[in-house]
Amino acid sequence: MRGQLTGYQRQISDIVADIYNSTKKWSRLNSTGSNSLSQLSNIKLSLLGKASTQEEVKDGHHYNDDLAEMTEKLRKSCMDMDKVSKELTGWNEKLALLKIAHDASLDPEDDHQIFSFFTFDQFIEYSQRIAAMYEQEIKLKIQICSTAAHVDTYAKTGEVNNCRDILMTFSSSWINEPYLDKEAIEMYLESMLLETGHRKTG
Numbered sequence: 001m002r003g004q005l006t007g008y009q010r011q012i013s014d015i016v017a018d019i020y021n022s023t024k025k026w027s028r029l030n031s032t033g034s035n036s037l038s039q040l041s042n043i044k045l046s047l048l049g050k051a052s053t054q055e056e057v058k059d060g061h062h063y064n065d066d067l068a069e070m071t072e073k074l075r076k077s078c079m080d081m082d083k084v085s086k087e088l089t090g091w092n093e094k095l096a097l098l099k100i101a102h103d104a105s106l107d108p109e110d111d112h113q114i115f116s117f118f119t120f121d122q123f124i125e126y127s128q129r130i131a132a133m134y135e136q137e138i139k140l141k142i143q144i145c146s147t148a149a150h151v152d153t154y155a156k157t158g159e160v161n162n163c164r165d166i167l168m169t170f171s172s173s174w175i176n177e178p179y180l181d182k183e184a185i186e187m188y189l190e191s192m193l194l195e196t197g198h199r200k201t202g
Contacts, residue, residue, distance in 0.1 A: 005196075008098060008114060009114060009196075013197065013198070015098075016123070016196045018091055020198070022091070023130070023134075026084045030077075030175075033078065033141070033174065036073040037144070037148060037174055040148055041168075043066050043067045044148070044151060044163070045160060045163065045164055045167065047062050047064065049160055067149055071145075071149040075145055078138070081141060084134070085134045085137075088130060088131040089131045092127040092130075092131045098120070102114070117195060118191075118192075118195045126188040126191065127188075127192075130189070133179055133180050134180065136179035140179060141174065144174060154166065
C-alpha cells in the first residue's frame with residue numbers, strides 16, 4: 001500500500017514514519033543516558049565517601065575530572081534527547097500546516113477523511129499528544145542532568161546516604177520516564193502506522 005501513496009497521503013505516511021523513528025532514537029539515547037547517570041552516581045558517591053573533613057570539601061574533593069567527563073556525557077545525551085523532543089513537536093506542526101493546505105483545496109461538501117478511518121485531525125491529535133509527553137519528560141531529564149553532579153549541595157547536610165537516596169531517585173526517574181505513558185504512545189503510534197500502511201493487518 002505504501003508504495004502507491006501519493007500527495008497528502010504520502011506526506012502523512014512519511015511524517016508518521018519520522019515520528020516512529022524519533023521515538024526509537026529517544027529510546028536509544030535514554031539507554032545511553034541511563035548508563036552515564038549510573039557511572040556518574042558511582043563516581044560521586046565514591047568521592048563523597050572519601051571526603052571526611054570540611055577542608056577536603058573546600059579543596060574540591062567532591063568533584064574531579066572523571067566526574068566532569070561523565071557529567072559531559074550525560075549533558076550530551078540530554079541535548080540529543082532535547083533535539084528529538086523538538087523533532088516530535090516539528091512533525092506535529094508540519095501535519096497542522098499540511099491540513100491547512102489540504103482543507104483549502106477541498107469544497108465544503110468534500111470528505112475530510114484522508115485514509116480509511118483517520119481524518120487529518122486525528123493524525124494531528126495523536127502526534128500532538130505524543131510530542132507533549134516527550135516535552136515534559138525532557139524537562140525532567142534536563143533537571144536531573146543539571147543537578148546530579150552537585151547533589152551534595154542539595155542533600156540535607158550533604159551526607160552520603162542522603163545523596164545516595166537522591167541519586168537513586170534520579171536513576172529510577174530516568175529509567176521509568178514518569179511523563180511518558182508508554183501504553184498510550186504505543187497505541188497512538190501503532191494506530192497511525194496501521195492506518196498509513198506501515199503495519200499490516202492480520
